[in-house]
Structure formats: C-alpha cells, structure tokens
Amino acid sequence: MTQYIKTGLNIEDVNDPCFAIKDNIDKILIIDDAKDNRILLSELLIPDHKVFLAKDGVQGIKLACKHNPDLILLDVVMPGIDGYQVIKSLKNNESTMNIPVIFISSKISTEDERMGLDLGAVDYITKPFNPPIVQARVRNHLRSQRHKNLLEQLALIDALTEIYNRRFYELNVRKVWNESIRNNTQVSIAMIDIDFFKSYNDEYGHLKGDDALRLVANHIKKQLKRPHDIIARYGGEEFAVILPNTDANSAERLLIEICISIENLQILHNSSSISHYLTISIGGASIIPIPNMEHNSFLGIVDEHLYQAKAQGRNRVCWKKS
Structure with a gap:
C-alpha cells in the first residue's frame, strides 16, 4: 500500500485536505472533489513531487495562494465553484496568474476542451x-515551466553586477508596497549613488569602473541578511534597496553601516574630493503606507534625500522618517 513519505500515513487514512511530500522538488496541487481521483493522481506523482490536495475549488484557490505550486491539476465539474471559475480566479490574482494549469475532466467535447484552453x-x-500519459504530460509541462522561469530570472538580472536589475526593482517595489498596505507594516527604501564615479572612470578606465561596480554591488548585497531584502542596479552607478517590514531606525542604521563599509573597502579614488577611496551617498525614507497612497510620490521623497546627501558633502546617509 502506498504511503506518504515522512508522514507514515496510509493514503486512504489521510483526512487533511493538504499535505506536502519531500522538500526542494516541484510542487503540484490537485483540485478534485472525487477522493478516488485525488488518491490515484497522488499515487502517480508522489514519488517525484511534492503534492497538495484540495477537495473543492475554494480550498484549491486558498492552497494555490498559500503554497504557489509549480503546476495545478484541476477538475472541471465540482460542487460550489467549478474548474472554469477556479482558473478565472487564479488568472485574475497576481500571485497565481502564472501557475500552469492542466484540466483533468470527464467533459470530453471539443467545445469543453476549447473553453478550458x-x-x-x-x-x-x-x-x-x-496514468503514464498523465505522468508524461506533467513532466513535460514542469520542464517547460522550469525553462520559462529560468529565462524570466535571467531577464531580471543585471549582466554586469549579477544582482537584480531595474525591471526587477520596479516589479517588486509595487508588490512590497501593496503588501505593506495590506499588513499595515513599515517599508524602507533607499537610493545609493557612487560618489564622483564619472571621474573614477576617467582616471582608471571603464574596465576598472566595471570592477568597482561589481565590488560595490556585491558588498551591499552581502550586508542584506534577510532573504526578502532587495538590492537592484537602478542604472549606471545607482542602486536601489528595498527593506520590507523594516522601521526607520533599523533601516538608517543598516545603511550607515553600508556607507562606512564601502569606504573601508579602500578602493583607491584619487579623483574624489572627499576621500582617498571610493564612497557612496545614500538617501532613504521609511513609511507605513495607507490605502490609495501612491508609491511614486514616496519614491520622490527618497530621491530628494539622496540629493540632500550629495549636497551636504556626500559619503553619508540622509534619511526621512515619517
């Protein structure tokens, strides 16, 4: 009799609508009101995948939002909301819209298939x-999704510094902003500019300039200890840092440490008028955003404080506290 890895539970004994198998493997969500179908599909997929089960559409949508599976197997005919309504809901949700969905249905007409696609x-x-056809199609779609995800990730990476690029920043600053509104939490954002970088390139050449950009970018990245903290190359010698759920004092303290540590790298900069070494200027702000507040106006405040840091002599942090 098939057993769930780690749980030790027989397949027909499991009453929990959701249970996960293994770690660090593809996640598949099965949404089907028929227990026999859920069991059969689970037995096919458990050896190689992490499987979640939902017995109806409402439960399936909740699990999709919670676990962000790599693939969803979805029945069409279910009580309450049917599979067509489920996929509409998933596609209208920013967090689930890109999850591939395979319909598995007893509705066999060409019109039903066309509607699903x-x-x-x-x-x-x-x-x-x-069963072998299901396994093959699941395998092919997961492989295709992995390739798609890889290409999307590469499109969000700055080729020179290998940190995130401006496109990633712009996608995520809106996401973090909206999460802060929903959760009533503080978000901190900083803009960082390398001081007198044009004169650095003029003195040492663009190859040395590229080396300096890589070194500064990756040094800042190492100072961001939490996995959800973000640094991105905003353009040229400018970087953006997003610190979700971070208060003003914590953010300012971290950015001051980063500012000091960059000068301590002792990257020689004879053309700088403020130090013998390469330095950075930082402007930032912290806020608990409220509904209907636009993030662009807040980013304008961040930019203003970067200009203030430069006007006040550079190699410093200028922070706005709400």
Missing part, C-alpha cells in the same frame, strides 16, 4: 485518464 489552461486531459 481559452481560459488559460496549458493542457486538457479527459477522464478516464491513462
């Missing part, structure tokens, strides 16, 4: 299904 499904399998 038009709604955004990547495949449509009819019941009764052939």
Whole structure:
C-alpha cells in the first residue's frame, strides 16, 4: 500500500485536505472533489513531487495562494465553484496568474476542451485518464515551466553586477508596497549613488569602473541578511534597496553601516574630493503606507534625500522618517 513519505500515513487514512511530500522538488496541487481521483493522481506523482490536495475549488484557490505550486491539476465539474471559475480566479490574482494549469475532466467535447484552453489552461486531459500519459504530460509541462522561469530570472538580472536589475526593482517595489498596505507594516527604501564615479572612470578606465561596480554591488548585497531584502542596479552607478517590514531606525542604521563599509573597502579614488577611496551617498525614507497612497510620490521623497546627501558633502546617509 502506498504511503506518504515522512508522514507514515496510509493514503486512504489521510483526512487533511493538504499535505506536502519531500522538500526542494516541484510542487503540484490537485483540485478534485472525487477522493478516488485525488488518491490515484497522488499515487502517480508522489514519488517525484511534492503534492497538495484540495477537495473543492475554494480550498484549491486558498492552497494555490498559500503554497504557489509549480503546476495545478484541476477538475472541471465540482460542487460550489467549478474548474472554469477556479482558473478565472487564479488568472485574475497576481500571485497565481502564472501557475500552469492542466484540466483533468470527464467533459470530453471539443467545445469543453476549447473553453478550458481559452481560459488559460496549458493542457486538457479527459477522464478516464491513462496514468503514464498523465505522468508524461506533467513532466513535460514542469520542464517547460522550469525553462520559462529560468529565462524570466535571467531577464531580471543585471549582466554586469549579477544582482537584480531595474525591471526587477520596479516589479517588486509595487508588490512590497501593496503588501505593506495590506499588513499595515513599515517599508524602507533607499537610493545609493557612487560618489564622483564619472571621474573614477576617467582616471582608471571603464574596465576598472566595471570592477568597482561589481565590488560595490556585491558588498551591499552581502550586508542584506534577510532573504526578502532587495538590492537592484537602478542604472549606471545607482542602486536601489528595498527593506520590507523594516522601521526607520533599523533601516538608517543598516545603511550607515553600508556607507562606512564601502569606504573601508579602500578602493583607491584619487579623483574624489572627499576621500582617498571610493564612497557612496545614500538617501532613504521609511513609511507605513495607507490605502490609495501612491508609491511614486514616496519614491520622490527618497530621491530628494539622496540629493540632500550629495549636497551636504556626500559619503553619508540622509534619511526621512515619517
């Protein structure tokens, strides 16, 4: 009898609508009101994947939002909201819209299949299904999704410094802002500029300039200890830092440490008028955003404080506290 790895529970004994198998492998969510189908599909997929089960559409949507699976197997005919309504909900949610969905349904007409694909499904399998075919299609779609994810990740990386680029920053600053509004938490954002970088390039050449950019970028990245803290190359010699759920005092203290540590790298800069070494100027601000508040106006405040840091002599942090 098939058993769930780590739980030691027999497959028919599991009453919990959601249970995960293994770590660091592809996650698959099965949404089907028929217990026999959930069991059969689980037995097919458990050896190689982490599996979550939902017995209806409402539960499936909740689990998709919570676990962000790599693939969803979705029944069409279910009580309450059907599979077509489920996929519409998933595609209208920013956090789930890109999860590939395969319909597995007893509805076998061409019109049903067309409707499912038009709604955004990547495949449509009819019941009764052939287990090896299900396994093959799941494997192919997961492989395709991994390749797609890799390409998307590469498109968000700055080629020179290998940190995130401005596109990633712009995508995520809006996301972090909206999460802060929902959770009523503080967010801190900083803009960083390398002081007198044009004169550095003029004196030492662009190859040395590229080396300096890489060194500064990766040094700042190492100072950001939490996985959800973000640094991105904003453009040229400018970097942006996003610190979710971070108060003003903590953010300012961290950025001051970063500012000091960059000068302590002792990257020689004879053309600088403020130090023998390469330095940075930082402007930032912290806020608990409220509904209907636009993040662009807040980013303007961050920019203003970067200009203030430069006007006050550079190699310093100028922070706005709300």
